[in-house]
Amino acid sequence: QVQLVESGGGLVQAGGSLRLSCAASGTIDSINVMGWHRQTPGKQREFVANIGTGGTTGYADSVKGRFTISRDNAKNTVHLQMNSLQFEDTAVYYCFILIRGKFYWGQGTQVTVSS
Numbered sequence: 001q002v003q004l005v006e007s008g009g010g011l012v013q014a015g016g017s018l019r020l021s022c023a024a025s026g027t028i029d030s031i032n033v034m035g036w037h038r039q040t041p042g043k044q045r046e047f048v049a050n051i052g053t054g055g056t057t058g059y060a061d062s063v064k065g066r067f068t069i070s071r072d073n074a075k076n077t078v079h080l081q082m083n084s085l086q087f088e089d090t091a092v093y094y095c096f097i098l099i100r101g102k103f104y105w106g107q108g109t110q111v112t113v114s115s
Helices: none
Strands: 002-007 010-013 018-026 033-039 046-052 057-059 067-072 077-082 091-099 102-105 109-114
Touching: 002 091, 002 102, 018 033, 018 091, 018 109, 033 067, 033 077, 046 067, 046 077, 057 067
Parallel strands: 010 109
Antiparallel strands: 002 018, 018 077, 033 046, 033 091, 046 057, 067 077, 091 102, 091 109
């Protein structure tokens, strides 16, 4: 099994920055994709960013140029540097790892941006 533990959420003013981290443990293939989704009440969970073990990244249009995803393959960790935060970024952020077509999710961490 795979476990994911997130950290780094919190309250920040608009225009500020936060850094989320996620550590994966358990049976993890060397080839995988890690990333983040987010969800606000009453809305579907939406994609934020992902990164493969080779370093290829993908971002939602809404966060391009503001968020940067990175990973440490040796530690099975992924980070999300969030800059120029906006009120609309307020959500619960969920870390995931995709291994052989199966998603594993973290418990979520709250990010609140005050306007």
